[in-house]
Amino acid sequence: MQGAATADARHELALEKKRKLDQSFLKKGLMIALYSGITYGLYSAFIMAAQTQGVWADWMGTLEASSFLVVFILPTIATALNDLFSAVWALLLTAKQGKLGDFIQTFRSKPGIIMVAAALVGGPIAGAAYVIALSMAGPIVTPIAALCPAIGAILSRFLFKQPMGPRVILGILICVFASGMIGFTGLTGALGPGVVPGLLLAFIAALGWGIEGCIGGFGTSMIDPQIGITIRQVTSGSVNLIIILPLLTLFGGGDLATTYQCVGQAFADIPSVFFFVASGFFAYTSFSNWYRGNSMCGTALGMACNGTYSFFVPLCSWIIIGLIMGIEGFALPAIAWIAALVMVAGITVIAVNPLDFLKKKGE
Numbered sequence: 127m128q129g130a131a132t133a134d135a136r137h138e139l140a141l142e143k144k145r146k147l148d149q150s151f152l153k154k155g156l157m158i159a160l161y162s163g164i165t166y167g168l169y170s171a172f173i174m175a176a177q178t179q180g181v182w183a184d185w186m187g188t189l190e191a192s193s194f195l196v197v198f199i200l201p202t203i204a205t206a207l208n209d210l211f212s213a214v215w216a217l218l219l220t221a222k223q224g225k226l227g228d229f230i231q232t233f234r235s236k237p238g239i240i241m242v243a244a245a246l247v248g249g250p251i252a253g254a255a256y257v258i259a260l261s262m263a264g265p266i267v268t269p270i271a272a273l274c275p276a277i278g279a280i281l282s283r284f285l286f287k288q289p290m291g292p293r294v295i296l297g298i299l300i301c302v303f304a305s306g307m308i309g310f311t312g313l314t315g316a317l318g319p320g321v322v323p324g325l326l327l328a329f330i331a332a333l334g335w336g337i338e339g340c341i342g343g344f345g346t347s348m349i350d351p352q353i354g355i356t357i358r359q360v361t362s363g364s365v366n367l368i369i370i371l372p373l374l375t376l377f378g379g380g381d382l383a384t385t386y387q388c389v390g391q392a393f394a395d396i397p398s399v400f401f402f403v404a405s406g407f408f409a410y411t412s413f414s415n416w417y418r419g420n421s422m423c424g425t426a427l428g429m430a431c432n433g434t435y436s437f438f439v440p441l442c443s444w445i446i447i448g449l450i451m452g453i454e455g456f457a458l459p460a461i462a463w464i465a466a467l468v469m470v471a472g473i474t475v476i477a478v479n480p481l482d483f484l485k486k487k488g489e
Contacts (some may be wrong), residue, residue, distance in 0.1 A: 160434060162416040165408045166435040168405075171439070171446040173204060173208050173409075175403060178451070179395075180396070180398045181391050181398065184203075184390075188222070195380065198378060202366065202370060206389070207406075211403050211405070218230075218475030225350065232350075237348040237354075240341055241361075246361065246362075247337050249358070250364065255331040255334065271332050273409050274339070275336075281340045301469055308469065324364075358413060371389070412435075
């Protein structure tokens with residue numbers, strides 16, 4: 127009897143240690159996903175800052191604001207430059223870790239193909255849809271695009287059977303609501319004819335990012351996260367420059383020679399390239415931590431924490447472009463600060479069960 131009791135006690139102790147280890151792993155994953163939201167804010171701020179410098183400032187000052195080149199082509203060039211510099215950062219760090227051979231081998235493997243699929247869905251497809259949506263409908267698309275955590279959570283529940291209790295669902299809904307609070311600050315009175323197709327494209331972007339979160343998190347659970355993010359950035363940068371850019375140009379009736387002349391000028395423009403190098407580094411950091419966080423704590427929780435970018439993008443833009451660079455128009459509205467507190471509450475609900483504190487007080 128005493129031996130059986132001792133065995134039961136050891137079993138309970140082992141289960142308790144495993145539970146604490148799982149909780150520690152989960153919380154670490156949540157912090158990594160939250161960090162990806164912060165670095166996404168820095169990436170966005172630097173890529174916007176780049177487009178205020180050198181040849182970009184000349185283009186914005188001389189070209190018609192509503193022209194196809196300004197609305198579609200130049201933002202796509204900026205995205206391509208950012209992704210290419212991000213790919214360079216990823217390759218350099220992969221080489222430093224002695225993993226270039228693994229990168230080449232993994233590219234041709236099943237997990238590598240999964241990561242390529244994630245890159246195509248979340249990079250060129252979702253990214254291009256979002257850029258066009260912004261051009262057609264303006265800031266109204268932001269709350270729709272911010273639905274990606276909810277979409278990712280739903281997809282992960284059905285595809286990977288990731289459990290979501292009522293508390294986690296409540297936390298995710300709070301985060302999505304906070305993102306919407308920030309997005310709706312950009313709404314203005316009149317709605318143009320491009321609003322409906324713009325909203326549809328924004329939903330496509332949210333769907334793409336939701337799918338990428340599922341696929342990317344699943345892929346990096348099978349391979350080295352560093353290899354996974356390198357595949358993602360190399361694929362996204364190459365496809366943006368070689369496929370998406372010419373397709374957009376031809377779709378708009380533009381001239382490929384003019385488009386790639388702009389690409390050459392952008393690459394040679396030292397003042398703006400400095401900012402693109404910085405934005406590429408933070409894009410690499412953000413996406414690598416996003417994938418890693420999703421693989422550690424699940425797509426639903428990881429994307430909810432990453433969704434804090436809805437606050438960190440305007441915050442980092444205000445600090446870097448507004449305060450440091452002295453460019454007006456980036457002040458943070460009061461509702462953004464309120465939404466930030468709401469978002470912190472949502473993340474807290476996801477990460478911590480309030481009943482645990484009550485139990486500790488009652489002990």
